[in-house]
Amino acid sequence: MSGREDEVFHHDFYTEERWKNWLNQVKESNFKFDESAEPQGKEGAIFVNMEDDIILACLKIIAKHDRNQLSSDAALDMLSRVRDIALAEIDPISEDADLMIDSLQTSLMGSFAACECYLRKEYDEKDDINDLVKVALEAEASDDIEISLATVAEIGALILSGKELSEKTMEDIPYGLVAEWLDGIESIAAAMVGSDSYKDDEEDDES
Template sequence: MSTPPEAYYSEERWQNWIDRLRDEEIDPEDEDSARLLLNLQDDAAIAVAKIVNAAEDGHLEQEEALEELVDVRDIVLADVEVEDEETAFLIDGVQTSLVCVFAAAEEYLVRGVPEEAALPEYVRAAADAEAEEDFDAALSYCAQAGARIIDGDDLDVSVAEDIEYGLVAEWINGLDSLQSAVRDPEVIEEEEEG
């Protein structure tokens, strides 16, 4: 039994979220706006979790799962044309957070679960690497933390409190969405109104 194309995520689904964001006055201080942005992020993270689950359950070969991840990543990380600068900035933040979600899933599928350290140590190593401006290493450490989350470790987001705002903080935000998606991969309805 093969999975139909676009079963995990579609261009149309992403575009529907973007259209909603375009149509609303987005204010990150507003609870409904914040929820809409989080739903956009969580929805993509759920797609990633479903691909990983399908690979674990034997419904997808590793190579197929990696291809599905690339397909979803290409949709979600493509440039978004939004005239409102604030909205464009916020969508970019969501995309930045999701970079780590894809990296974590790939890490898990290709290299498995890293055993060298506890999850918070990967986060600290990522922050240290970012401070040294070694962004590739920082992403790699965050991806390893994400692989541990997929395997069942819990991320306490309070570890991010000491981290300066930057890429690692954004990636941890993505890992929080991944953790929610792995624990409860329920699809968020696009039409859902707050």
């Protein structure tokens, strides 16, 4: 490992304390679904911000890898640290909050799988995203969850490589695991077209 890579390797892209801060905010919000069973207002935005925070940490790791500051193995190791924090089982908060966090973690499974697929270069840039969505949905319908997630991961890797996930494609997807995983891919796409501060070397403040 080079000196520069070793320096980056010991940088915390995301910490358990940061995740706990978000969970504390969820507890303090006393989050409840409204009558339409939809998350509303500031309390509902907490979960969006939690997910975005994780996604940005992942994108920072990938940006350093793409700048040749991190090897694939080192980047994958850092990504696994973030994943272990974000996907760890949490203590119950409330029925509504627990449902939202479970949905968020399911969505992030798609995000992490996509980042891993990209770092391992286990995708073909010639593949069509709409075709891959069909494959993922067919695999889900056949209860072949492993193939389904792997296909969603390739979709995400293609997004990370510069392709686009159209709104029309997302509109036609029925609710299920693929839809939730693709929500995590959509979050990656949104973060990439938003602020590109994740490409900078400076460290962020804690939330």
